[in-house]
Amino acid sequence: MTPGAGTGWLAIAGLGPGDAALVTPEVSAALTEATDVIGYIPYVARVPARDGLTLHASDNRVEIDRARHALELAAKGARVVVVSSGDPGVFAMAAAVFEALEAEPAAWGGIDIRVLPGITAMLAASARAGAPLGHDFCAINLSDNLKPQALIERRVRLAAEADFAIAFYNPRSKARPDGLVRAFEILRTTCGDDRPVLFARAVSTPEESLSIVPLTEARAEMADMRTMVIVGSSLTRIIARAQGPILYTPRSAP
Secondary structure (H helix, E strand, O other): OOOOOOOOEEEEEEOEOOOHHHOOHHHHHHHHHOOEEEEEHHHHOOOOOOOOOEEEEEOOOOHHHHHHHHHHHHHOOOEEEEEEOEOOOOOOHHHHHHHHHHHOHHHHOOOEEEEEOOOOHHHHHHHHHEEOOOOOEEEEEOOOOOOOHHHHHHHHHHHHHOOOEEEEEOOOOOOOOOHHHHHHHHHHHHHOOOOEEEEEEOOOOOOOEEEEEEHHHOOHHHOOOOEEEEEOOOOOEEEOOOOOOEEEOOOOOO
């Protein structure tokens, strides 16, 4: 994605779930060409320092400021990569960059902007467990930082009524210990069955752990911010094997 001489560009890139082997070649190439990398502190820390590269790490609650900074640098001719974990278009920085761009299109409308996809935590967790997202599913971010709790609960209830498998991002933090508690309460009331729940923590890293429990035994304290929680649909099944269980949802519906 080398631009013309003297021109800058902005790539919004996904670093995947954690293992360097899961970073796409396209993202690696952009990082090799970059003059500046911008992102949340732990994500920028995953990018090796080198001569000619400036790393700009910032707090997680300044997404729009970070997006504006990236656009400003690219407008001045820098080759900028904004990094997110997983995929940048899934609860991550791509939307923030475009929100900043829409607010000031005259200033930054000519910048070469590209979104470079990555492997999401949801897909990495699903692959480790088997294929729990093998049929219709949805993803819900349980953080109420950017939307009201009432909206989250409505979406959880409607997803359960529609019988989707559900992938929960940002399930539980110290500041938000009760969101997942409420989600499980809604699911138990709405689903009326004991479907499997996957807790997949730190997938693809040395701290990886996976646990599958029935909905009646699922507890919020089983998750933290490094955990992807996937709740199966009524069709989701477990294949018991000596090597460990396989969790999957058949592609055919009754």
